[in-house]
Amino acid sequence: MKSDIQKVETTCNNCGSEKRELITTGREHEYDNTTDDVFNVVRCTDCGLVYLNPRPDVSELATIYPPNYYAYAIEENYDESQRQNFYYKFRYAKILAGLEYVLSFCKGDKLKVLDIGCADGHILNWFRKVRTHDVETYGIDLNEAAVEKARKQGHTVYAGRFEEVDIPEATFDFVWASHVIEHVPDPKAFTEKVYRILKPGGIFWFWTPNIGSLDARMFKNKHWGAYHFPRHWFFYDERSVAKLAEITGFEVVKIEYQPNAIFWVWTFHSMLKSNPMFSKWADALFPPVDWAKTNIPNLIRNASFAGLDAAIKATTGQTSNMGVAFHKPDRG
Numbered sequence: 001m002k003s004d005i006q007k008v009e010t011t012c013n014n015c016g017s018e019k020r021e022l023i024t025t026g027r028e029h030e031y032d033n034t035t036d037d038v039f040n041v042v043r044c045t046d047c048g049l050v051y052l053n054p055r056p057d058v059s060e061l062a063t064i065y066p067p068n069y070y071a072y073a074i075e076e077n078y079d080e081s082q083r084q085n086f087y088y089k090f091r092y093a094k095i096l097a098g099l100e101y102v103l104s105f106c107k108g109d110k111l112k113v114l115d116i117g118c119a120d121g122h123i124l125n126w127f128r129k130v131r132t133h134d135v136e137t138y139g140i141d142l143n144e145a146a147v148e149k150a151r152k153q154g155h156t157v158y159a160g161r162f163e164e165v166d167i168p169e170a171t172f173d174f175v176w177a178s179h180v181i182e183h184v185p186d187p188k189a190f191t192e193k194v195y196r197i198l199k200p201g202g203i204f205w206f207w208t209p210n211i212g213s214l215d216a217r218m219f220k221n222k223h224w225g226a227y228h229f230p231r232h233w234f235f236y237d238e239r240s241v242a243k244l245a246e247i248t249g250f251e252v253v254k255i256e257y258q259p260n261a262i263f264w265v266w267t268f269h270s271m272l273k274s275n276p277m278f279s280k281w282a283d284a285l286f287p288p289v290d291w292a293k294t295n296i297p298n299l300i301r302n303a304s305f306a307g308l309d310a311a312i313k314a315t316t317g318q319t320s321n322m323g324v325a326f327h328k329p330d331r332g
Contacts, residue, residue, distance in 0.1 A: 005035045005063055007054035012044035013188050014243045019045040026222045026229045029273040030288035033066045039230045050211045050235040064230055070289045071119040072146045100132045105203045105325055111173040115139045116162050117180040121150030169196045177206040182232045191248040201330035210322035212237030214312050225266025226320055241324050250326035259309030260321035261302040265291045
């Protein structure tokens with residue numbers, strides 16, 4: 001059952017301006033148990049930040065993130081036999097190498113790492129397996145069932161919204177937030193809190209959709225998968241990321257781009273779902289929830305989209321998946 005939800009008017013989070021222009025409108029297409037409401041995507045005409053306005057109120061988080069939200073049970077996609085197949089091994093060997101790379105921006109061999117939005121702890125499991133550092137793993141997530149799964153795997157996990165949980169200052173060497181910042185109601189306050197809980201010299205690495213990518217421009221009229229209606233509330237590019245660092249005291253030390261097949265899956269799912277002739281095929285051809293399971297259709301589909309992203313990166317230098325490293329200055 002879909003429901004009408006409470007919404008709030010917002011202003012530009014980077015500069016506070018109320019001046020904006022409409023880019024597009026859209027609605028939920030991935031889940032059938034959230035909301036049918038229509039949402040506006042707007043651009044600040046002063047600084048260029050793109051955001052949802054109005055957006056769901058934080059009281060509606062349990063509605064727009066249903067119990068079957070894909071991130072809450074990623075580890076359950078893989079039984080022991082699946083962990084032995086080539087697709088799983090290749091994908092996660094790549095993840096492990098990527099985590100070792102991002103940790104290379106940190107000083108020291110022993111690191112306290114916090115994963116914001118850790119869900120069931122699947123990424124923390126891989127942080128614990130890195131060969132280059134001795135990692136102590138911490139996480140935080142608002143879904144209690146996911147938190148319990150992460151705790152059972154041996155991680156120290158806070159339950160609740162990051163902005164509301166009490167975390168001592170200057171605690172962590174590295175804070176990771178993979179596709180989280182676009183979900184929060186106040187990215188500026190979110191980033192300022194990350195600054196406080198990092199030790200001097202610490203690194204905040206986050207992944208977020210790149211609204212400046214080729215596919216974002218191609219599908220900006222409703223169907224771009226990274227809109228993820230109504231769960232993505234802010235959309236950054238290099239310019240707006242640099243502004244976020246400036247207003248929160250961080251230094252930008254790295255921006256990079258990687259393939260991300262899921263945005264393409266969601267793009268084509270949205271296109272089919274909106275067409276009465278093809279909507280019944282949308283879930284089967286481009287599964288919005290089960291895209292990460294290790295099966296042959298996903299292997300073919302995700303590898304094809306990753307290859308497409310690699311070609312776009314080779315041509316334009318960017319993809320829709322932007323990785324950003326913020327450095328907290330070591331004043332000492």
